[in-house]
Every structure is written in structure tokens, then in C-alpha cells.
Amino acid sequence: MPTALLHHTVDGPACAPPLLLGNSLGTSTALWDGVARGLSATRRVVRWDLPGHGRSAAGLIAPGATVADLADHVLGLADHLGLDRFSYAGVSLGGAIGLHLAVHHPERVDRLGVLCASASFGDPRPWRRRAALVRRAGTAPVADTAAARWFTPGFSHPGLLADLRATAPEAYAACCDALAAYDLRGVLASIGAPTLIMAGREDPVTPPAHAREIADAIPGAALIELPRTSHLAPAERPEAVLVALRGHFAPAREAGMAVRRAVLGDAHVDRAQARTTLLTEDFQDFITRYAWGEVWTDPTLDRRERSLITLAALVAHGHWDELALHAVAARRNGLTPEEISAVLRHMAVYCGVPAANKAFATVQRALDDVL
Structure with a gap:
């Protein structure tokens, strides 16, 4: 297990259930800026940068790296934060890392969200060619064409494009090596964590067919396809992504009970629960789900x-x-x-x-x- 840590940020109550958010190739924690605040109302949200991306050191990854190597870094971060078990959501490469964790470390992942990702990112040869290009010429050539891969026409995110240009070439190339070698198609059925799959209907990198393949393979997985959305869904459609992830990671009753306890205190809530009768139990459930789980958790x-x-x-x-x-x-x-x-x-x-x-x-x- 790696000893050096990925750069990370933590938002939300320290006592809330933890949720780790993983990024796509070439992006930073800024990918989740439009979503993290809403999630942190009921979750301890941990965002982290891939090696050589954002503020993570490039030396955390080497040529020939695998998704398993990246997953080990995530586990090392979780261990450092004292998180024995956590929820996880990731985009593209970040989603692949989540799938790997759910397959190979099921005891660590309690709920899973996979956005704009795949069980296999296709023929490995284009990834190897891209790795060779970036090692030779830096990230500028891939940055020049990234907007067409990442966003629908008319949408842009200059900050994320700048992050790509600033990514360490050797680390970006090593992540391409990991994508070239990655293939979980034969083992997805072993995932037991409740899983939500999200796809952008206009995503040219991981089109909806890739999402359907994952959803069909994981028992009980749910699938959402977002219209007018390309590859970086949290950046392009943050409101839709937030609503979907809040519903998946913090069902109304669970979210409501967490906020109710945070605001009113454990002692009061425990007394109210102890006084619940057949007459009042439905009302108590209604208050927890609606007043606390929907109104008080609204980040507005x-x-x-x-x-x-x-x-x-x-x-x-x-x-x-x-x-x-x-x-x-x-x-x-x-x-x-x-x-x-x-x-x-x-x-x-x-x-x-x-x-x-x-x-x-x-x-x-x-x-x-x-x-």
C-alpha cells in the first residue's frame, strides 16, 4: 500500500457518513465544485486528485501503472482519514477506480456511483499512442481537443481545460497506461454494493451503451441517462448530478435522521424515538423524511x-x-x-x-x- 498521500480536501460534518469523489483523467477536484457542497450537507465529502493532477505529486505513479495501483492510493487515503468503510462516486477513470474497489475490496465500499465510465475503455492501442504522444509533446496536444470530448457544443469550462494543461505529462501518460490495461467486464457481477450508473447521452468517450453494459452486469444496479450531457457530467449538469447522487447516497430518511440529530442533538432524537408508538410512528417517519430529509438538507x-x-x-x-x-x-x-x-x-x-x-x-x- 502506498505511503505518500494523494492531495485531498474534506467538506461536511466530521461525524457524517464518508463519501469519496474521484476525478476523470486530466481533471482536478474542481470537477466536483458544483456538486460537493450539496452532498456535504449530509456526508463527509472527500475529494482527491489523481497523481500528477491538481495538487497531487506526479511521483505517486509510474509508467505501466494499473487501475489497481490507483485504487491502492485511494485506500491509503481512506486509511489515513480513518475511514474503514465509505461510499464512493467517480467519473471516467475515477469511476473505473470505484468499480475496481467494489470488486476487489467489497468490505470497504458501502454504496457506489459510476459516472461516464466503462467496464473496459476499448482497444488499448489508442491509449498507448496517447501516452506516447504526451510523453513526447506534453499535454498541450490532448488539451487542444479536450473540449470536443468532454463537453456538448456551446459549453465550456476554462478551469478544467487549464487543469489538463497543467497536469504532469508523465503522470497523465501513466494513467493512460492504466486505462489501456483495465478490463472488469468478467467480474462486475460480484459487486454487492448498491450501485448507481450515470451516462451522458452525448458522451463520445463512454457512450450510454457502456453504462448499460455495467448496469446490466451489476445485480440491482440503477441507470440514469442525462440528456444534453457529454463526458464530464458533474461540470456540465451539476444540478442533475447532485439530485441523483443525493438520492442514491443519502436516501431521505437516512439523510433526514443525520441532519435531525446534528441540529436537535442525539438526546432529543433518542427521546422522541423512544416515545414512538403505533399511533405516531408514521408521523415520525414523515417528519424525518420530509422536514429533515428534504427541506433541511436543501443546500440553498x-x-x-x-x-x-x-x-x-x-x-x-x-x-x-x-x-x-x-x-x-x-x-x-x-x-x-x-x-x-x-x-x-x-x-x-x-x-x-x-x-x-x-x-x-x-x-x-x-x-x-x-x-
């Missing part, structure tokens, strides 16, 4: 902003018990006493001084109880 507003809104709404409707609960939650979400006071003074203007008086007393008692 952060948790501080949602606490501000919630406090105001509870004062306006006189829900004093819920106000006490959410005053404590607001502190947990990062609001200061001064900010909570500002909300209540604001409500004095629009809901009346008597309501604000009651709100201040309720909130003070709630905060005193937890100090």
Missing part, C-alpha cells in the same frame, strides 16, 4: 439561515415548546445569543411586544438549561 439555505427562519416562524405562531427546542438548536447551528436576540427584537415589531416578551423568557430558560 445553510443551517444558520434555517434556524433564523424557524425561530421567527415559531414566535409568530406562538409555538413556545418548539421555540425552546429550536433556540438550543440555533446555538448548535452557530447562532450567537446576540443574533437570537436580534431575531426576537425583530419579531417584537412584526408580532407584538407581548409575543416577544414570551419569546425572550422561553428562550432564556431554554439556554439556561443547557449552560
